[in-house]
Amino acid sequence: MAAQARMRNAKVLLIHLGALGAEITKNLVLSGVGSLSLIDDSDVSSQDLDSQFFLGKAEVGTKRLVAAAPRIQDMNSRVELTIDTEHFGSKPDAYYQQFDLVIGTDLTSAEIIKINAITRRFNLPLFVAGLNGLSGYIFVDLIEFDATDEKLKSSVPTALGSVSQNRRITEVVEHYNEEQKKTFETIVTRNTYTPFEKVLREGTFKGKLTRRQLKRLTNAVPLTLALFEYPDGVGEVTPATLKEKALAKFVQLGLPTDQLQQIYVDQFAEQAGLEFAPVAAVIGGAVAQDVINILGKKQSPLNNFVVLDGITLDMHIFEL
Amino acid sequence: MDSRTEKLLGADNYQKLRESRVLLVGAGGIGCELLKNLVLMGFGEIHVVDLDTIDLSNLNRQFLFRKRDIKQSKATTAIKAIEHVSNSKLVAHRANIMDVELFPLSWFHQFAVIFNALDNLEARRYVNQMAQFLQKPLLESGTAGFDGYIQPIIPGSTECFDCTTKETPKTFPVCTIRSTPSQPIHCIVWAKNFLFAQLFASGSSTTSDEDLGTENPEEIKRIQQETNELHELQDYAKAGDESKIVDIFRKIFVQDIEKLLAIEDLWKTRQKPSPLYDIEIGGPVCKDLNVVWSIQEQTNAFVEATKRLMRRMTDEKQIEFDKDDQDTLEFVSTAANMRAHIFNLPQKSVFDIKQIAGNIIPAIATTNAIIAGLSALASLRVLSLIKNSATAKPLELNMAFTAMASKISSHRYLSNPQLASPNPKCPVCSIKRGVINISNNELKNIRLSHLMEAVREKYSYPGEISVLDKSTQRLLADFDFEDLCGKTLFEINIKNGTILLVADERCDETELRCPTEFYIACGTEGGLELPDIEVPLVEVLAPSETPDDDHEVQQSVTAEGAIILDEEEENPRKRPLDEAPEPTSKVAKIDEGEVLLLD
Numbered sequence: 012m013a014a015q016a017r018m019r020n021a022k023v024l025l026i027h028l029g030a031l032g033a034e035i036t037k038n039l040v041l042s043g044v045g046s047l048s049l050i051d052d053s054d055v056s057s058q059d060l061d062s063q064f065f066l067g068k069a070e071v072g073t074k075r076l077v078a079a080a081p082r083i084q085d086m087n088s089r090v091e092l093t094i095d096t097e098h099f100g101s102k103p104d105a106y107y108q109q110f111d112l113v114i115g116t117d118l119t120s121a122e123i124i125k126i127n128a129i130t131r132r133f134n135l136p137l138f139v140a141g142l143n144g145l146s147g148y149i150f151v152d153l154i155e156f157d158a159t160d161e162k163l164k165s166s167v168p169t170a171l172g173s174v175s176q177n178r179r180i181t182e183v184v185e186h187y188n189e190e191q192k193k194t195f196e197t198i199v200t201r202n203t204y205t206p207f208e209k210v211l212r213e214g215t216f217k218g219k220l221t222r223r224q225l226k227r228l229t230n231a232v233p234l235t236l237a238l239f240e241y242p243d244g245v246g247e248v249t250p251a252t253l254k255e256k257a258l259a260k261f262v263q264l265g266l267p268t269d270q271l272q273q274i275y276v277d278q279f280a281e282q283a284g285l286e287f288a289p290v291a292a293v294i295g296g297a298v299a300q301d302v303i304n305i306l307g308k309k310q311s312p313l314n315n316f317v318v319l320d321g322i323t324l325d326m327h328i329f330e331l
Numbered sequence: 332m333d334s335r336t337e338k339l340l341g342a343d344n345y346q347k348l349r350e351s352r353v354l355l356v357g358a359g360g361i362g363c364e365l366l367k368n369l370v371l372m373g374f375g376e377i378h379v380v381d382l383d384t385i386d387l388s389n390l391n392r393q394f395l396f397r398k399r400d401i402k403q404s405k406a407t408t409a410i411k412a413i414e415h416v417s418n419s420k421l422v423a424h425r426a427n428i429m430d431v432e433l434f435p436l437s438w439f440h441q442f443a444v445i446f447n448a449l450d451n452l453e454a455r456r457y458v459n460q461m462a463q464f465l466q467k468p469l470l471e472s473g474t475a476g477f478d479g480y481i482q483p484i485i486p487g488s489t490e491c492f493d494c495t496t497k498e499t500p501k502t503f504p505v506c507t508i509r510s511t512p513s514q515p516i517h518c519i520v521w522a523k524n525f526l527f528a529q530l531f532a533s534g535s536s537t538t539s540d541e542d543l544g545t546e547n548p549e550e551i552k553r554i555q556q557e558t559n560e561l562h563e564l565q566d567y568a569k570a571g572d573e574s575k576i577v578d579i580f581r582k583i584f585v586q587d588i589e590k591l592l593a594i595e596d597l598w599k600t601r602q603k604p605s606p607l608y609d610i611e612i613g614g615p616v617c618k619d620l621n622v623v624w625s626i627q628e629q630t631n632a633f634v635e636a637t638k639r640l641m642r643r644m645t646d647e648k649q650i651e652f653d654k655d656d657q658d659t660l661e662f663v664s665t666a667a668n669m670r671a672h673i674f675n676l677p678q679k680s681v682f683d684i685k686q687i688a689g690n691i692i693p694a695i696a697t698t699n700a701i702i703a704g705l706s707a708l709a710s711l712r713v714l715s716l717i718k719n720s721a722t723a724k725p726l727e728l729n730m731a732f733t734a735m736a737s738k739i740s741s742h743r744y745l746s747n748p749q750l751a752s753p754n755p756k757c758p759v760c761s762i763k764r765g766v767i768n769i770s771n772n773e774l775k776n777i778r779l780s781h782l783m784e785a786v787r788e789k790y791s792y793p794g795e796i797s798v799l800d801k802s803t804q805r806l807l808a809d810f811d812f813e814d815l816c817g818k819t820l821f822e823i824n825i826k827n828g829t830i831l832l833v834a835d836e837r838c839d840e841t842e843l844r845c846p847t848e849f850y851i852a853c854g855t856e857g858g859l860e861l862p863d864i865e866v867p868l869v870e871v872l873a874p875s876e877t878p879d880d881d882h883e884v885q886q887s888v889t890a891e892g893a894i895i896l897d898e899e900e901e902n903p904r905k906r907p908l909d910e911a912p913e914p915t916s917k918v919a920k921i922d923e924g925e926v927l928l929l930d
Contacts, residue, residue, distance in 0.1 A: 016647060030371075034700065037394050041696045060416045061335045064367050067415035086394060144339050145708075145717070274719065287339055288371035292364065292704025297744060300477075300697035300736065317744055321708050322717060324731040326745040 018307045022046040024110040026099050026126070027053075028075050030062035030286035031116040031140055031147070034295025035302075036083055037064075039090075042303050046091040048110065049083075051076050052098040062286040104129050112302060114138045117284070120211065120239035127152055127207040136305060139207070140298050143238060143245075144282025145321035146231045147294035150210070151301070151313045156202045157181070158311040164194040176219065177203050177314050177330045202314045205331065210316065211239055214331030217265035225266055230275035231320040232329070233260040238283050245283035253280045290321050297326075336373050340711070341718035345373070348716055352376040352441055356428050356458055357448035358405040359383065360694050361472055363395045364703030365448050370413050372707060376420040378442070380434070381406040382427045386505065388524070392696035429457045431828025436464055436766060436850050444710055446470045448703070452497060456759075459484065459492035460830075464764050464850055468713045472706045476692040479702035480732035483713050483750060486760065488725035494754035509554045510591055511601060512674050515667070516687060519679075522667035523652050523688050526583065527659065529561040530568045531640055531650040549594045557587060569648075571641045576634055577612050584610075584669055604673045620681040624665075626672050633665035654689035663688055698733065705731050705745075726750055763847040765862030767831075769820070773858050779808060779823060780816040785859065786833055790866040792844050795836040801848065802829055810836055827853035842868040 023044055025032055028051045039047055055070045055078050065079035076094040084092050100122070107113060107129050115126050115137070123139050130137040131154060139150040162169070164185060173179045182199035205214070214236070216225060237256040238245055254276045261268045301313045319326045337345040353374050355366055358381040369377050383405045385396045395412035396405070406423040414421065426433050439445070439461045447469060449455050455471065462469040462484060469484040471492055484491050507513065508521050564582060567575035588606040591597065607626070614631040617624045624632065639658045643650060652659045661681060668678040679687075709729070715722045729747040734740040753760045769777070779798070787796060797809035807815050807823060815823050825831070829851040835844040844866050 019648070038697050038700055041392055041394055043391075058335050060418075061371055061373065064371065064413060064416050069415075085397060277719065282339060285339060286335055289368045289704045289707035292368055293701050293708070296697045296700035296704060300695075300701075303697070311741070313744075319744075322712065322720065324705060324709065324729045324745060324747040326731075326743070326747070328735065328742050328744055 030291035033063035038299030121242040362448035368707035477736035485725040489750040491760040493759035636661040768860040
């Protein structure tokens, strides 16, 4: 089957083996991805033991990848596993060209912008994911992607044309299924994507969500985006500066500013960049599922921004 | 502050978490993932209960298990595999959670919360009932393919597991598939998920990881040996050596059956299978996919399909079953039919088998990972461990289910409706519950009539009552059945762990005493002790209506892109499962055919 073959031949690069990287790695290795390259220059800290399972107590102080690699390979000997303990930033742009797909985890927004420019240049699909304590996010840039979905034909045939800002139906083929005695439609949807930098600068919900939807939007979404406004990392986040940036995001996104809740500001200020295993499991599971999908079956992929609010378990997909 | 969890929850809550003892029921697909999450979060003590042993087919998603662990206890192995990062006390129980001797009701009492990571309805229901007896929060979860859900259950305040009707997914024990098939579907599952997977899919099979379903050590040994031998056949398949097809045929349709026949216990109550001795191997094939072929035609087509697959193996290295891939479909159909013939079961056309095999839902590792993550996350709010966050009322808590992956919504990855109030008609949580303590001695002295009298008096039942032993569904007494009333409790087999349902049997009343379930807890001391509970009068309800399923089908099929944002939040008190049926049942309804869940 072609889909399986594509999956087995795919070369995937994963940047950073933190809590999230470990979850994604586990899922991809179990699913039998052909080749997985990990790049991470950090050492095992005692805190890593709270958030990931490829490392052991005895390995604190050694390189994360060196410590984790045997346990990763042990899960599936058929996956071609490569580790690199240099910092990904030290690699020339051409380094990325050998891969079919890039996944970046735990990156600063400056790093995301840089990597995204490279993946765009080489026409590579990019997944970016990160954790902010009880919250987590996924950003996807597949540049352009034709998804094929099968759907039971309803009384109204699916029409060609735009269905949302980033998605347009380009082809609908009807076929009758003899076994089920029903008519199905094979729908090709062209997904276009927006680069991360543009999402950050211009992304908005204006004209996309109804007033009610805007009202019900979890604060986790604007706050996640506000944290990207610390380009070099979240080390300097304070509730006061975060609140200011969040309010600016509310305006950019077209959200009523009176909806900003101090309790969320405090939570995100305190938990920015913090790893937490169950959130990593949800986000890592969603990233891996979508990576497996686009490498194989090619059903409608994530497009293009997902935020989990780990308290209410709200997890929406937004086109930004 | 050293720990990330401590930073997240705050020192006080973290301390509470470190002191909490939790129960995880099941160490399979969801269970492995959940154990990892609970350990990393830092729960003080985690008990894991699972009776199963590890099967080859578990390895492609149950990430704590390796090939070398096959045949080992899941609970024990899972704990060993996560110990290297653990700061928790981990306790494995290789046992059935429904074993009342090992796990009496009082045993469940020690846990702050129970996590269900189960694959069968019976155990789910049982744990739900224990949670109801003890008013213990329960985190329920389940997956089927890409569908998954989590549901916190707060007894007395929210819906329980049995408040909505659940469809039983069809799952089969390994022994039925591997040793004693009794329906054509068993042969199809064997051909697709075992034989095909082992030969061509490099062991990434998705055979059910149910409990083997047999205690017969000879049979268990045979099942395991067979798995290993098939791995050798895989080398033939890989090498593309067509001359070995005869060996493959002889092994699976003759020698393996002979070995089965040698286990005489299996055939005491069953018709014996007949190995395929006198079959020419190779010959013309039938092209009509709508008719049932003769056994010779099956054999010929099997040989041809195997040849084609072997040739493909040299390029493709491994081949997954796909109902639309004619080679894989014919291989599975013919192998299933030959096995059906051997076991004297009806055969089916390739066309029919295509439908059935296409509806077998494999377990997906990522769905399990997501659902286990959500279950662990939800427990924090259930236990009020979130920093600076007001304690949530039970009905403010959220459940969650996959929405995008289940094709219910295109812009929600998850749906997260708030929990609903208990269903007043629920047969499980609408009734009263209590524990009757009784000494082993008194069990032999007290007669059923005496117990009934004590119950009637204590809880003010004015007239006739009936007593049902729930564990065995035996009626012990009612208005025209008094034969057992003179017997002692011991004589009628009431023992530790028995659950008695007492019901008010008066006719033509508008109000009756609420039905009450009593858990019998036996000790060495004391006499008979009835619990101090209030059994209220309740209005007689009309018989419950059957739910209207058609509506759900319509909705979930046409839902893609059509559901508006926040629809289910319009009325937060609306029972969420009405709108989005439990994923397992949804799939079953959409596919309309025979659906089989694996895992």
